[in-house]
Every structure is written in C-alpha cells, then in structure tokens.
Amino acid sequence: MLFAIHAIDRTGALPTRLANYDAHKTFLSDTSRFGVKIVMSGPLVSDDGATMIGSLFLIEAPGRAEVEAFNRADPFAAAGIWDKVTITGFLRRQG
Secondary structure, three states, X not given: OEEEEEEEEOOOOHHHHHHOHHHHHHHHOOOHHHOOEEEEEEXXXXXXXXXXXXXXXXXXXXXXXXHXXXXXXXXXXXXXXXXXXXXXXXXXXXX
C-alpha cells in the first residue's frame, strides 16, 4: 500500500533542518529495517521556490504501523523540526 507523509516544519526550524540534513539523508538511504520503500521524497518549499518549509514522502509499506515507525525514527523527527505530520493512505491513479 502507498502512504503520503506530509510534514510541515515548525516556525524557525530551517537552521535545525540544515544542521540535521546529512543525518536525514543517511537515514533515508536504507529503509529496509522498517519494511518500507521510498517511492519519492523531497522538501516542501515556500512560494519563493527555494526556502524549505517541510517534507513530503510517498512510501510503499505493508501497513500504517511501518510508516509511523519509519517517520518516528527520522532524524528530523528526533530534532523536533516538524510541527505537524500527516500520514495518509494513497491510491495511485496516474504516474
């Protein structure tokens, strides 16, 4: 099943995001221990097209529990970067 993770950064989190970026990338490089596969991911940006304000993931996983465990273990979550995280099932229609 596919799941979308939509995570919005807390106000003023950009310096913390940048300080934890390498750990976040390393974490994302191997998701096998969580039983999930990243279909696509990347930062959400403000209307200027450059300032990072959150994260978006499309995850393939057996169920919601695996996605929640994966998200909780992300260094960005541990650093308190995200203010609000929504995990929603997703049905691919195109693409």
